Amino acid sequence: MGFHSGQDNESIADINVVPLVDIILVVLIIFMVTAPMFMKPTINVNLPKAASGEQTAPSKLNIALTADGKINLNGTFVNEEEVRAKAIEEVAKNAEVQAIISADKDVPHGKVVGVLDVVKGSGVKKFAISIDKK
Numbered sequence: 001m002g003f004h005s006g007q008d009n010e011s012i013a014d015i016n017v018v019p020l021v022d023i024i025l026v027v028l029i030i031f032m033v034t035a036p037m038f039m040k041p042t043i044n045v046n047l048p049k050a051a052s053g054e055q056t057a058p059s060k061l062n063i064a065l066t067a068d069g070k071i072n073l074n075g076t077f078v079n080e081e082e083v084r085a086k087a088i089e090e091v092a093k094n095a096e097v098q099a100i101i102s103a104d105k106d107v108p109h110g111k112v113v114g115v116l117d118v119v120k121g122s123g124v125k126k127f128a129i130s131i132d133k134k
Contacts, residue, residue: 087122
């Protein structure tokens with residue numbers, strides 16, 4: 001029935017897929033474990049809600065104000081002087097650069113105005129304020 005004599009000169013045409021499946025599963029597990037390491041960290045900012053608002057183009061000056069009053073510029077925490085220096089640098093590269101400001105709804109109005117003043121004082125003519133749609 002399933003018995004072969006050792007005298008046949010036929011080649012074995014069966015492919016053993018078990019090692020292939022094992023290797024693919026190991027590679028998948030490696031990707032699943034390492035993928036969170038390559039994800040961009042985010043800042044938790046509770047944006048105010050508004051019914052009106054437009055999409056903005058990506059910017060080189062993304063400023064986020066956290067609820068505890070810290071300033072985050074393009075993913076790193078900075079002070080107002082570093083915001084001013086980066087804004088001046090970006091204006092030198094592109095006079096039409098736009099700053100996008102995301103402020104937590106619990107941030108005092110004076111802090112937002114202070115950051116706007118720093119940005120506008122550095123030569124940035126356009127800015128946008130991020131919101132969540134209602």
